[in-house]
Amino acid sequence: MVQRQFPKAAEVFELMQFKKPEFNGRKRRLDKALTIYDLRTIAKRRTPRAAFDYTDGAAEGELSLDRARKAFEDVEFHPEVLRDVARVDTSTTVFGGASALPFGIAPTGFTRLMQTEGEVAGAGAAGAAGIPFCLSTLGTTSIEGVRDANPSGRNWFQLYVMKQRDISYGLVERAAQNGFDTLFFTVDTPVAGARLRDKRNGFSIPPQITLGTVVNAIPRPWWWYDFLTTPKLEFASLSSTGGTVGELLDFAMDPTISYEDLRIIREMWPGKIAIKGVQTVEDARRLAGLGVDGIVLSNHGGRQLDRAPIPFHLLPDVVREVGQDVEVVVDTGIMNGADIVASIALGAKFTLVGRAYLYGLMAGGREGVDKMIEILSDQIVRTMKLLGAHSLEELTPQHVTQLERLGPIRRG
Template sequence: MVTRQLPQVGELLELMQFKKPDLNLKRRRLESALTIDDLRLIAKRRTPKAAFDYTDGAAEGELSLARARQAFRDIEFHPDVLRPAANVDTSTTILGGPSALPFGIAPTGFTRLMQTEGESAGAGAAAAAGIPFTLSTLGTTSIEDVKAATVREPRGPIPGRNWFQLYVMRDRDISYGLVERAAKAGFDTLQFTVDTPIAGARLRDKRNGFSIPPQLTVGTIVNAIPRPWWWIDFLTTPKLEFASLSTTGGTVGELLNAAMDPTISYDDLDVIRSMWPGKLVVKGVQNVEDSTRLIDAGVDGIILSNHGGRQLDRAPIPFHLLPHVVREVGKDATVMVDTGIMNGADIVASVALGAKFTLIGRAYLYGLMAGGRAGVDRTIEILRTEIERTMALLGVSHLDELEPRHVTQLARLVPVSASTAQAAAALDA
């Protein structure tokens, strides 16, 4: 029998230690986010529907994005036991320079429309964390201002780096001028993007009437009423401008179609390579054959990407493609991957299967919309914690110790073989 007694005040006080209330609403909001999905929910509450859907959505039925995220969920880790990993080192070397983490921030367009601090917040947070930040051709902060945001951060043991993502436009002189400006500003890597000859069908944007500048309708006004802070920020900060476009007007798809050139080829790649003094990678690679050809052509790296599912719906899943490409091009080639990353474990799995580096896009924007610069810091902090915890639980102290044996990609979407298709046709007959 348990002996009963009256509660002792001293013991109660030890058990009932109340947390000191935090009067900083932004900090309290961001600290409540334990995952990138949590940041997404906060971002959705705080951002008008059209701007949020531009970030959150993808092309047509959004199958490519859903499949990419599902592919990361459909993995099985294989930890080693009795392998001490008390001091996990997440640093790596990518494209000739250091990074404190095995991921950087991907290029995103129209970013200040999501939250007015925009690319400056992303570049500053990346610099503080010692990881690369990529500015998009369709970014809303100039090359020079992004560089300034990086330089303003205190220089840590691993400095921040700037990369530039290039669309080759119909007016080649615009693209060439951007290459020269990025080189002059000290950007060290150029991402030559090849998956956007024309704009994908982003149906959420069409349904929302999302355009540059924003169109005010009864629906957008009603949606904005519970989000006055967004409109106050938008209306009391400098005019939305683009890194490259001198004229705007129309939906995002119309702007892309007016600017992009579906005739780009290897000749354009050669021209850009002759102009660019730094590292050159090709972004948007989606099959083994192109991967092999590009590596053989001497580019410094490739990024397996389907543009976050925003271009060709039902495009290949980059994470599924990764081990096949690495097997063909060799483990020494610089193969990177993006699309669908929502957890640090996704990044660890990618590295284990041969990726030298990864890039995050929506995850960064969810943090930006949830809390500006502090929200981007929180995104990086969440992913860092998840990476470190996953590595420690796998018994891995350094990224170099990750191997394909640590991960199994579980099958959900299995290609139909020719023999299977023929058998099915025979049964139908």
């Protein structure tokens, strides 16, 4: 028989602890976010559809992005047991400098459109976390502004070789003068991809106010207040070159970009140079032979060629081919710290996060970016401990199997 007694108030209250109310709305939202997808949910709720979809969407049927994310989900880990993992070391070196974590913030364009703090929030959060921040040619904070936001951290610059080459050369010189240590030479944008969400939303830069825009903005007045009461949205590093935003965007895509452009930029740039947008082993081999410092495996977040190769699937073959000569970085589709751990195990030197950063920014400005970094950092540490790895150097291909959901049809 179960012995029963009248509940004792002291014992009940010992088991129950009432949570203190949090009156800061931003902190209350962010405290509830446990994953990057949670930040995405908050971002979608707080950001007008056109701006959110610009971040969230990809090209055409968005197959490249979907496949990139599924590739990370289709990973089987192989943990080692009975290893003391009370402490793990997540630090690494990449392109000649240190990073406290094996990921940095990827270059993103139009960033202040998503949330008014823009690159200042991203660079500041990166500096505080001890990881690199990369500014886009189409960024909405200037090279000098990012330097001021992250004066003692590592800043990188992503370059579009523009139709007016002198504009690109001037940006290279300014980035070098302001202490940026690594240049990402982008090679996957001879023309813009077909981003259908943007077309369906009537998206433009700057935003055009229509009846639909107003209806969508009604539950999001804070976004419009920030947008209308802060400095004009522009490509900050290009503001002195003349031309409208639309004209500058058109200048940024040039189908004549060639290896000769790479040679010229390489001679101009005093720091490390990595080629961003490599999607075949053959191109990686050729570029490594030209003496570049890094290869960034990326399909531009699925925003250029739909049905493009999956960077994470390319990783083992590219590392096997050129990993002794260049540092290999992976971009596109990372939404969890486990994705980063799997990439490092398969030979990547480093990884980049773009949408995850912007989801955090839209969810809560600088605090949202801090939260994004915290989430990924916690996931990295937990995954390493469960794998039995004390450091990134101990992660090897034996820890990971890439499961095959999509594979080539074998004939004959």
